[in-house]
Amino acid sequence: MVVPEAFARSTVEREGEPGARWIAELPGIVKELMERWECAPDGEVMHGGVGVIVPVRRRRGEVAVLKVSFPHPGNVHEPDAFVAWGGRGAVMLFERDDEQFAMLLERVRTTSLAQAQAGNADEMMRIAGCVSRRLAVPAPPGLPRLRDRADAWEEQLWRDARELAHGLPRRVLDAAAATVRELGRVQPDTLVHGDLHPRNILRADREPWLAVDPKGCAGDPAYDGGALLKSLVLVLLEADDLAKALHRAMDVFAEAAELERERVQRWAQLHAVQAAFWARRHGFRAARGGLELEQITDLADHLAESLTR
Numbered sequence: 001m002v003v004p005e006a007f008a009r010s011t012v013e014r015e016g017e018p019g020a021r022w023i024a025e026l027p028g029i030v031k032e033l034m035e036r037w038e039c040a041p042d043g044e045v046m047h048g049g050v051g052v053i054v055p056v057r058r059r060r061g062e063v064a065v066l067k068v069s070f071p072h073p074g075n076v077h078e079p080d081a082f083v084a085w086g087g088r089g090a091v092m093l094f095e096r097d098d099e100q101f102a103m104l105l106e107r108v109r110t111t112s113l114a115q116a117q118a119g120n121a122d123e124m125m126r127i128a129g130c131v132s133r134r135l136a137v138p139a140p141p142g143l144p145r146l147r148d149r150a151d152a153w154e155e156q157l158w159r160d161a162r163e164l165a166h167g168l169p170r171r172v173l174d175a176a177a178a179t180v181r182e183l184g185r186v187q188p189d190t191l192v193h194g195d196l197h198p199r200n201i202l203r204a205d206r207e208p209w210l211a212v213d214p215k216g217c218a219g220d221p222a223y224d225g226g227a228l229l230k231s232l233v234l235v236l237l238e239a240d241d242l243a244k245a246l247h248r249a250m251d252v253f254a255e256a257a258e259l260e261r262e263r264v265q266r267w268a269q270l271h272a273v274q275a276a277f278w279a280r281r282h283g284f285r286a287a288r289g290g291l292e293l294e295q296i297t298d299l300a301d302h303l304a305e306s307l308t309r
Contacts, residue, residue: 001027001054007047011070022070029068029100030054037095037104039066046110048213050075055107064094069101077143077216079103084191089134090211091204108210114198114235121235124198125249128228129256131201131211132193132221136257139191139218146192146219150184153274160277168276168301175308176273179266187219196224197231222259226267229253230275233303243306262309269307276300 003026011019034040034056042063043055051069058064069075082093087106095104117124154177160166161173193200194215204210232249239245250268254261279297 001030001041001045001052003027003052004045004047007052010049015070019070026052026068029102030066033066033068033097033100033102033104037066039064039104051101056104058094063107065105065107067103067105071101074215075101078214079216080140080143081191081193081214081216084137084140085135087206088137089131089207090214091202092206105212106204106206106210108202108204108212111203112199113201113203113209116203117198118235121232121245121249122252124235125228125232125253126256127209128196128198128201129225129253129259131209132196132224132228132253132257132259135191135193135196135211135224136221137191139189143191144217145187145189146217146223147185147187150180153184153270154180157273157277160281164277164280166276166280166301168273168304172269172273172304172308175266176270176304179270183220183222183263183266184270187223189218190221192217192219192221193224194227196228198228198235199231220263220267221257222263223267225250225253225257225259225264226269226271229264229268229307230271230303233299242302246303246306265307265309269304269309272300272304272307276304 003023008023011023038059039056041054042057046053050072051067054066056064056066079093079096079098082090091108092106093103094106096102113124113127117127157173157177157180193211194217195213196211200213201209201211229246229249233246236242236245236249250261250264254264276297279293279300283293
């Protein structure tokens with residue numbers, strides 16, 4: 001296997017020497033896994049932010065993909081989520097090697113919901129809501145609970161508010177803190193994807209759409225709705241009234257997901273505030289600085305204010 005150059009470069013830039021060692025070992029890891037799981041290469045190697053995807057064909061001819069991720073705490077519970085879903089709304093897990101952060105998964109198409117429904121926010125949110133509803137199953141023991149992060153969320157919120165230059169009104173910050181106290185500390189033991197956005201929902205054959213790349217945690221399903229709305233804002237930029245378009249998107253998602261609309265809005269507002277501060281402190285993978293980052297930061301501020309009740 002030839003490691004994609006862009007993936008190798010970004011991994012080393014992000015992880016340093018450990019990343020360079022892992023990239024050097026990756027072809028051997030993939031070779032050993034394919035031999036053990038009796039697979040043969042069946043297409044061009046693809047990659048995401050933290051892992052490679054190798055299309056393969058299994059011994060009896062079934063197609064699949066081999067996913068190997070850089071060892072990171074955020075990837076630990078991905079296979080646990082797939083096991084709990086058992087193919088319900090998400091790709092199926094065939095094999096796993098937790099030590100190598102590797103999985104053999106059901107192959108789906110490369111077309112994402114973001115691509116297929118670009119410019120059609122209503123249909124994008126309806127489909128995402130239907131997927132979210134199917135993913136809402138009891139969480140298995142051992143998954144991290146979102147409620148256990150609430151204290152750290154609130155502490156970080158006020159630290160950022162003190163230390164970073166920003167123009168977010170006090171009422172916006174108070175609303176975010178209230179969400180942490182009132183929703184964040186008491187949450188159900190429901191399996192939550194953790195990173196549900198339109199690029200992580202892919203066209204499939206077994207079901208029309210299937211989720212990929214879960215973080216795997218337990219909490220309020222409306223949390224995923226909040227993350228989804230944050231990612232949708234770039235789609236809605238051309239709307240005449242951004243706030244109105246956002247609220248309509250929430251209505252469509254909440255109805256399809258069978259969730260309380262107010263909870264979705266409150267989680268979305270908290271996500272927006274966190275994104276606004278993250279942009280100021282760290283930047284984003286796509287924009288570390290300059291005018292583009294300023295524009296994204298301003299957009300996060302606007303989103304946070306628009307979603308504040």
